[in-house]
Amino acid sequence: MEKLKQRILSDGRCxxxxxxxxxxxxxxxxxxxxxKSIAVEFAKQFGESSVNKILTVEASGIAPAIMLGFLLDLxxxxxxxxxxxxxxxxxxxxxxxxxxxxxxxxxxxxxYLTSTDKVVFIDDFLAYGNAxxxxxxxxxxxxxxxxxxxFIIEKAFQGGGEMLRKEGYNVHSLAIVESLEDCIIxxxx
Amino acid sequence: MEKLKQRILSDGRCxxxxxxxxxxxxxxxxxxxxxKSIAVEFAKQFGESSVNKILTVEASGIAPAIMLGFLLDLxxxxxxxxxxxxxxxxxxxxxxxxxxxxxxxxxxxxxYLTSTDKVVFIDDFLAYGNAxxxxxxxxxxxxxxxxxxxFIIEKAFQGGGEMLRKEGYNVHSLAIVESLEDCIIxxxx
Numbered sequence: 138m139e140k141l142k143q144r145i146l147s148d149g150r151c152x153x154x155x156x157x158x159x160x161x162x163x164x165x166x167x168x169x170x171x172x173k174s175i176a177v178e179f180a181k182q183f184g185e186s187s188v189n190k191i192l193t194v195e196a197s198g199i200a201p202a203i204m205l206g207f208l209l210d211l212x213x214x215x216x217x218x219x220x221x222x223x224x225x226x227x228x229x230x231x232x233x234x235x236x237x238x239x240x241x242x243x244x245x246x247x248x249y250l251t252s253t254d255k256v257v258f259i260d261d262f263l264a265y266g267n268a269x270x271x272x273x274x275x276x277x278x279x280x281x282x283x284x285x286x287x288f289i290i291e292k293a294f295q296g297g298g299e300m301l302r303k304e305g306y307n308v309h310s311l312a313i314v315e316s317l318e319d320c321i322i323x324x325x326x
Numbered sequence: 327m328e329k330l331k332q333r334i335l336s337d338g339r340c341x342x343x344x345x346x347x348x349x350x351x352x353x354x355x356x357x358x359x360x361x362k363s364i365a366v367e368f369a370k371q372f373g374e375s376s377v378n379k380i381l382t383v384e385a386s387g388i389a390p391a392i393m394l395g396f397l398l399d400l401x402x403x404x405x406x407x408x409x410x411x412x413x414x415x416x417x418x419x420x421x422x423x424x425x426x427x428x429x430x431x432x433x434x435x436x437x438y439l440t441s442t443d444k445v446v447f448i449d450d451f452l453a454y455g456n457a458x459x460x461x462x463x464x465x466x467x468x469x470x471x472x473x474x475x476x477f478i479i480e481k482a483f484q485g486g487g488e489m490l491r492k493e494g495y496n497v498h499s500l501a502i503v504e505s506l507e508d509c510i511i512x513x514x515x
Contacts, residue, residue: 152412160410166438167402169395196384196404203389204396206358213356215385221349222425223341236411249355 138178138311142324144171145290145312151320155264155295156236163289164197164261175311176204179287182309183257184209188284190256192216192276194243194268197261201289205259214250216243216275230274233267235295243271245279252280263288263310266297290314293325327367327500331513333360334479334501340509344453344484345425352478353386353450364500365393368476371498372446373398377473379445381405381465383432383457386450390478394448403439405432405464419463422456424484432460434468441469452477452499455486479503482514 150158162168179201191213193202199215206213218241220227226247233240250256258272269286276283283306291298291310294317301308313325339347351357368390380402382391388404395402407430409416415436422429439445447461458475465472472495480487480499483506490497502514 156412158412160413160435161437165403165406165410165413165435167392167395167404169392169402170399172392173396196388196406199385199388200392200402203356203358203361203392206356207362207393210359213358213389214354215356217354217385219426221354223345223347224349224354237408246349246354248350 138175140171140174141289141312144168145314145324146322149322151317151322155292155317157290157292157314157317157322159290167200169200172200172204175201175289176208178311179205179257179259179309180208182287183285186257186284187255188257190214190250190254192250192256192258192272193260194218194272198259201261202259205257205287214245216245216272218243220244228275228278230271230278232271235265235267243268243275245275247279250275250279250281254279254281255284256281257285257287258283259287261289263291263297263301263308264295266300269297269301285309287311292317327364329360329363330478330501333357334503334513335511338511340506340511342509344481344506346479346481346503346506346511348479356389358389361389361393364390364478365397367500368394368446368448368498369397372474372476375446375473376444377446379403379439379443381439381445381447381461382449383407383461387448390450391448394446394476403434405434405461407432409433417464417467419460419467421460424454424456432457432464434464436468439464439468439470443468443470444473445470446474446476447472448476450478452480452486452490452497453484455489458486458490474498476500481506
């Protein structure tokens with residue numbers, strides 16, 4: 138997605154340890170028009186499939202997911218990182234965050250993820266694939282099928298995309314970062 | 327907003343302690359069409375003002391905020407509940423959550439909230455107004471002006487709305503819950 142790539146190159150910033158900061162337009166301050174264009178790309182990719190629900194994780198996945206849900210007229214469920222006091226019948230999985238160097242739990246009420254669901258998982262970043270592993274676990278627990286996985290930015294050098302594709306998942310990333318070596322953002326053509 | 331009120335009455339659920347659970351359509355599973363209609367109402371209310379930015383708090387405020395940002399073509403900034411490792415020049419405020427009975431910090435990078443900003447704050451619930459107090463503090467620290475505050479559901483019996491209106495804030499709530507006594511949802515006409 139050319140518009141996204143240009144934005145990453147112009148406004149993205151590198152930090153030591155393979156961190157790409159895009160918080161001026163994607164995950165702190167958000168550009169709603171870019172977010173809509175991102176959702177259009179996901180809609181083209183996943184719209185013809187049998188998907189009946191969009192799945193994401195709070196917080197940065199919510200904006201692209203709700204835009205996609207709106208375009209495809211599908212409900213959107215976001216996994217929570219804290220168990221709400223009123224949640225019953227909860228599905229839960231542990232996720233290790235590389236950026237934050239700690240584990241956290243994600244959970245979804247079993248009311249909103251069931252064996253009749255064919256979901257597309259949307260997230261802002263695909264790095265090591267740890268959040269995706271958590272979502273795969275939640276879907277396995279629910280008996281739900283993952284029809285596709287869409288990421289705004291994939292960091293190829295962290296291997297999550299390769300792992301998921303080898304396992305047969307339909308992974309679609311809108312921009313793929315080959316390397317952040319010497320803090321130069323190198324995108325795949 | 328009639329469509330929202332009907333949805334609250336049909337799908338909302340009460341829990342002891344003044345908790346209204348709307349997670350089948352608003353803050354766990356989300357109905358994107360309802361979310362768009364909600365954003366349209368906010369756009370009508372705040373669209374003519376001098377607002378240049380939409381402000382919200384992760385996670386449940388993000389969906390209505392990005393929809394509103396899209397309709398009004400304005401950037402959306404969401405306050406984070408955990409300080410990112412890469413955030414410099416951070417504005418910070420403490421918020422007490424009644425539902426969760428604990429305090430947490432919200433923060434916004436000073437890059438994305440400044441003295442030139444005229445913001446509309448959007449959130450899913452207005453209860454005691456504690457999240458709003460946190461946002462007011464962040465805006466005071468930044469020298470930003472709060473042009474309006476829009477809430478999907480206000481719980482009038484918890485007093486946050488009265489407090490904010492008395493202080494002169496332009497508060498607009500799309501559905502106002504008068505009472506949840508005996509677990510009966512009583513909405514204001």
